[in-house]
Amino acid sequence: MALPSINPTTTDAWKALQNHFEKVKEIEIKDLFSKNKDRANNFTINWEDFYVDFSKNRITEETFKLLLDLVDQVKLKEAIASYYSGDSINKTENRAVLHTALRGKETDTVLVDGKNVMPEIFKVKTKIEAFTNEIVNGNKKGYTNKPFTDIVNIGIGGSDLGPAMVVDSLQFYKNHLTTHFVSNVDGDHVNEVLKKLDPETTLFVIVSKTFTTQETLSNATTIRQWFLEHATQNDVAKHFVAVSTNIEKVKDFGIDENNIFPMWNWVGGRFSLWSAVGLTISLAVGFDNFNKLLKGANAMDIHFKNEEFSNNIPVVLALISVWYNNFFKAESEAVIAYSQYLNQFATYLQQGIMESNGKSIDRNGNRVNYETGTLIWGEPGTNSQHAFFQLIHQGTKLIPADFIGFAQSLHGNKDHNDKLISNYIAQTEALLNGKTKEEVLEELKEKNLSEAEINELLPFKVFEGNKPTNTIFIKKLTPESLGKLIAMYEHKIFVQGIIWNIYSYDQFGVELGKQLASTILKDIKFNTSVNHDASTQNILEYFKNFR
Numbered sequence: 001m002a003l004p005s006i007n008p009t010t011t012d013a014w015k016a017l018q019n020h021f022e023k024v025k026e027i028e029i030k031d032l033f034s035k036n037k038d039r040a041n042n043f044t045i046n047w048e049d050f051y052v053d054f055s056k057n058r059i060t061e062e063t064f065k066l067l068l069d070l071v072d073q074v075k076l077k078e079a080i081a082s083y084y085s086g087d088s089i090n091k092t093e094n095r096a097v098l099h100t101a102l103r104g105k106e107t108d109t110v111l112v113d114g115k116n117v118m119p120e121i122f123k124v125k126t127k128i129e130a131f132t133n134e135i136v137n138g139n140k141k142g143y144t145n146k147p148f149t150d151i152v153n154i155g156i157g158g159s160d161l162g163p164a165m166v167v168d169s170l171q172f173y174k175n176h177l178t179t180h181f182v183s184n185v186d187g188d189h190v191n192e193v194l195k196k197l198d199p200e201t202t203l204f205v206i207v208s209k210t211f212t213t214q215e216t217l218s219n220a221t222t223i224r225q226w227f228l229e230h231a232t233q234n235d236v237a238k239h240f241v242a243v244s245t246n247i248e249k250v251k252d253f254g255i256d257e258n259n260i261f262p263m264w265n266w267v268g269g270r271f272s273l274w275s276a277v278g279l280t281i282s283l284a285v286g287f288d289n290f291n292k293l294l295k296g297a298n299a300m301d302i303h304f305k306n307e308e309f310s311n312n313i314p315v316v317l318a319l320i321s322v323w324y325n326n327f328f329k330a331e332s333e334a335v336i337a338y339s340q341y342l343n344q345f346a347t348y349l350q351q352g353i354m355e356s357n358g359k360s361i362d363r364n365g366n367r368v369n370y371e372t373g374t375l376i377w378g379e380p381g382t383n384s385q386h387a388f389f390q391l392i393h394q395g396t397k398l399i400p401a402d403f404i405g406f407a408q409s410l411h412g413n414k415d416h417n418d419k420l421i422s423n424y425i426a427q428t429e430a431l432l433n434g435k436t437k438e439e440v441l442e443e444l445k446e447k448n449l450s451e452a453e454i455n456e457l458l459p460f461k462v463f464e465g466n467k468p469t470n471t472i473f474i475k476k477l478t479p480e481s482l483g484k485l486i487a488m489y490e491h492k493i494f495v496q497g498i499i500w501n502i503y504s505y506d507q508f509g510v511e512l513g514k515q516l517a518s519t520i521l522k523d524i525k526f527n528t529s530v531n532h533d534a535s536t537q538n539i540l541e542y543f544k545n546f547r
């Protein structure tokens, strides 16, 4: 079944939302709280260890109802059925989109072209488990018979960001192996990593779905050369493994067939950490924890598939985001995690969200006449409070924000955790309420300032408030809860793609830069020059003078 292709702006719900927006665009969230004592409870979803409060938003009961009408009218239910059942919903690449199957149960049946993919998925999972155990236990050894101490993940985009973010986020659960990530084609990146490595005890995991990506192949080649300065060609098999769909290319690169962990075309790069792309995660935190990550994601998959939309976390978050993006014309969204472990989370989400929904052609092949993908950015709290929060509080832009927090700290330092969480809670309260002129006046009077001084300072100290936030409060950061959190955003991406009537699972926009880079590389290497604009030509000449 193909995805429905409905221009959302033609639906009754959209038109009703547009009218409704004109009436409510000036509403104050704090007034909504005063009018409805049940607001916080009505706009909170309690699910397993997740507490999702979306009441601090510029939405009324009516807004919420109309947004729910919108997903019905763009046929989200049918789209979810297609998504989970292995239909080729990535139509422009003629592929199914089945990261959900990767975290499914062995007894599930998921058909791609009439064939159940679950047995293959579990075959690879068994291979990941056996390999992980051998490396972690030290049974599998390097070419000088020493156990491995270091793992290097060589990949970029989805073959790097997911594993890197998860390994960092789950560092509390890590074993003795040290993990490194090489992604950038910048040779200084790989050289800085190589400086830290002992070839005798390092395992290299080359991750590339296509095995054609310039960055990954360049880094892998450089690393193999470095390795061969210390060891022999025969030793490569003990130290290099690969994850890819392109088995022939991997073999051509010289990787032993037994060292290949396959993946499939129906796994998109930015949704692939659940496949063998997550091998480095499994090596870093052990297969059991990797499996728990998958189980958490599976729980969110089931919630998303079965829960009614009004109580469905990814659906509700997607709708709120559409409300700001398309009606308030908010351009960006911040994701602020109050956990240093989630340091790389926003960076990871940037690929997932912006590569998926950064599209301007709809599913009918027409240019959209409405906004699509939002800009995503963020840094952990409390650091970000001392960096960019000023702009969220008092700037001119509307920046809806997700505040992610974990009630229990992993190291159990209650004093620090109480301080962290008090900041977490205080910020959403401050963004909601702001500080009125009267409150500022009161405060300044207590400081014994003159009237003139007070009047001068007053306007600068007022906070408008009314800044929207979602609080996503989770009991504890565990592999399961992280799996749920990532899957929550994956499904939010899906819902928004359905509403915006775009294809979320291709990324043709990345191609043009790649093509031009290869032309320019030829110009640099062979001192040619092919039809560049004057600016590009000058920049090229400038570089040639210094290289």
Ligand code: F6P
Pocket: 156, 157, 158, 159, 207, 208, 209, 210, 211, 212, 213, 216, 269, 270, 355, 507, 510
């Ligand atoms: O940036 C484009 C992209 O195709 C991403 O979607 C993907 O995650 C990345 O390149 C890496 O691709 P591969 O895993 O094939 O090396």
